[in-house]
Amino acid sequence: xxxxxxxxxxxxxxxxxxxxxxxxxxxxxxxxxxxxxxxxxxxxxxxxxxxxxxxxxxxxxxxxxxxxxxxxxxxxxxxxxxxxxxxxxxxxxxxxxxxxxxxxxxxxxxxxxxxxxxxxxxxxxxxxxxxxxxxxxxxxxxxxxxxxxxxxxxxxxxxxxxxxxxxxxxxxxxxxxxxxxxxxxxxxxxxxxxxxxxxxxxxxxxxxxxxxxxxxxxxxxxxxxxxxxxxxxxxxxxxxxxxxxxxxxxxxxxxxxxxxxxxxxxxxxxxxxxxxxxxxxxxxxxxxxxxxxxxxxxxxxxxxxxxxxxxxxxxxxxxxxxxxxxxxxxxxxxxxxxxxxxxxxxxxxxxxxxxxxxxxxxxxxxxxxxxxxxxxxxxxxxxxxxxxxxxxxxxxxxxxxxxxxxxxxxxxxxxxxxxxxxxxxxxxxxxxx
Numbered sequence: 001x002x003x004x005x006x007x008x009x010x011x012x013x014x015x016x017x018x019x020x021x022x023x024x025x026x027x028x029x030x031x032x033x034x035x036x037x038x039x040x041x042x043x044x045x046x047x048x049x050x051x052x053x054x055x056x057x058x059x060x061x062x063x064x065x066x067x068x069x070x071x072x073x074x075x076x077x078x079x080x081x082x083x084x085x086x087x088x089x090x091x092x093x094x095x096x097x098x099x100x101x102x103x104x105x106x107x108x109x110x111x112x113x114x115x116x117x118x119x120x121x122x123x124x125x126x127x128x129x130x131x132x133x134x135x136x137x138x139x140x141x142x143x144x145x146x147x148x149x150x151x152x153x154x155x156x157x158x159x160x161x162x163x164x165x166x167x168x169x170x171x172x173x174x175x176x177x178x179x180x181x182x183x184x185x186x187x188x189x190x191x192x193x194x195x196x197x198x199x200x201x202x203x204x205x206x207x208x209x210x211x212x213x214x215x216x217x218x219x220x221x222x223x224x225x226x227x228x229x230x231x232x233x234x235x236x237x238x239x240x241x242x243x244x245x246x247x248x249x250x251x252x253x254x255x256x257x258x259x260x261x262x263x264x265x266x267x268x269x270x271x272x273x274x275x276x277x278x279x280x281x282x283x284x285x286x287x288x289x290x291x292x293x294x295x296x297x298x299x300x301x302x303x304x305x306x307x308x309x310x311x312x313x314x315x316x317x318x319x320x321x322x323x324x325x326x327x328x329x330x331x332x333x334x335x336x337x338x339x340x341x342x343x344x345x346x347x348x349x350x351x352x353x354x355x356x357x358x359x360x361x362x363x364x365x366x367x368x369x370x371x372x373x374x375x376x377x378x379x380x381x382x383x384x385x386x387x388x389x390x391x392x393x394x395x396x397x398x399x400x401x402x403x404x405x406x407x408x409x410x411x412x413x414x415x416x417x418x419x420x421x422x423x424x425x426x427x428x429x430x431x432x433x
Contacts, residue, residue: 085374088372089400089401092401093130093402093403095401098401099131099401099406100125100128100406102128102228127224127228127404128405129221129406130403139220143177144218147175148247150175151175151246176245180243188241190240190276191241191279192222192226192241194223194227194230194236196230196235196236205296206297207298207299207432208238208287208299208300209233209235209236209300210238210280210283210302211225211238211239211303212240212242212303212310213240213241213304214303214304214375214404215306216246216247217241217244219241221405223239226239228405232410232427233410233426233428234429238283240279240280242273244272245270273306273310276307277310277313277314280311281318284318288332289331295331296335298337300432301337303343304341305404308341308342308344309345311338312348315338315350316358318332319358320352324353332362337362337423338358338365339364339365340366340368340380341367341368342368342373342375342404343376343379344376345380346378346379346383346386347387348365348386348387358387359387359388359389364422365389365392366393366394366422366423367388367392368415369395370401370407373401373402375402376402381395394416394418396408396409396415410424411427412425412427
């Protein structure tokens with residue numbers, strides 16, 4: 001009886017201490033500055049990488065699974081030779097001074113100004129993913145940390161399994177959380193329509209605008225990105241949600257997807273990425289060739305980060321399905337406009353008899369990137385001549401970071417020769433070519 005009472009008392013004390021610790025940690029999290037929280041998250045990621053190396057079988061399996069083609073090996077060499085640039089990029093990712101100023105539509109060029117006196121240009125940016133003064137962003141950051149933790153647990157388990165997995169296809173790469181479902185257990189809608197407000201211009205029936213997000217995105221950040229495009233261009237936006245499975249799995253997929261040349265050797269895909277690609281293909285086909293009614297004159301497709309890789313796969317499927325000279329090929333060339341931001345793809349090409357630039361299958365194609373965006377460095381910045389077209393790539397004037405809401409301006413004057421951009425001519429409701 002005494003032992004039972006002591007055990008129960010001990011458990012009660014431990015639970016009370018754990019509750020107090022959790023409350024203290026939560027208070028510290030919400031009270032800390034953005035920079036302090038970002039530093040802590042970067043530290044967690046670094047510890048995660050260290051822990052991965054402790055499970056040699058898991059690390060070896062991931063290594064073999066990722067490096068299935070020569071382009072990924074070249075990418076590894078590229079990363080290792082630029083570690084200082086990568087570290088600077090990670091620092092800039094959460095540094096308040098790199099955030100865009102979005103308080104006025106014409107002020108995006110101010111994003112390159114450094115913070116002074118404790119103030120920073122993006123303090124009023126409603127689309128900033130890491131503005132931790134907003135409770136929704138606090139929750140989203142916690143979700144990303146949880147996904148990293150679940151990924152770590154899955155990898156460490158590999159070293160303790162009696163029968164070792166034969167490849168990445170045997171891994172649990174679907175990192176879903178309770179927050180990914182509603183109270184009835186239903187997943188969120190795969191699309192989101194960012195509608196124009198009553199004070200904004202009426203929808204343009206002759207246009208259809210689509211967007212797909214990139215890596216490490218929670219739904220609130222995806223919706224903020226859609227709203228940013230809506231507000232900048234005064235158009236209704238149809239977004240396709242590419243749910244994150246944690247930054248580790250997201251990066252593994254990017255490593256295997258970013259080359260057209262050896263797509264047959266692509267690594268195992270996460271369920272959420274495959275689902276996003278299927279929805280994107282369905283939405284893009286329906287926009288170009290609706291089952292009822294007249295098709296829009298212009299279909300504007302915007303992609304960011306890993307979303308660019310999924311878009312490239314979808315465009316490849318459209319090209320392969322419709323032979324040269326077909327009416328649908330002509331429809332694509334006349335109706336489709338394609339714009340990418342922070343594109344990590346090594347090429348923007350498709351096999352159509354021979355290697356062809358994907359821009360040949362759209363009316364307009366443009367790419368936007370920061371020269372110091374490390375994700376873009378893996379693709380469009382370093383491989384500008386592999387199907388992108390030098391006249392179609394616009395580099396920002398000193399912009400930094402990779403997040404769409406926080407770091408990528410949608411103003412012509414923020415880019416070198418940005419006045420030539422057909423997309424950026426269409427801000428504030430203006431006509432798009």
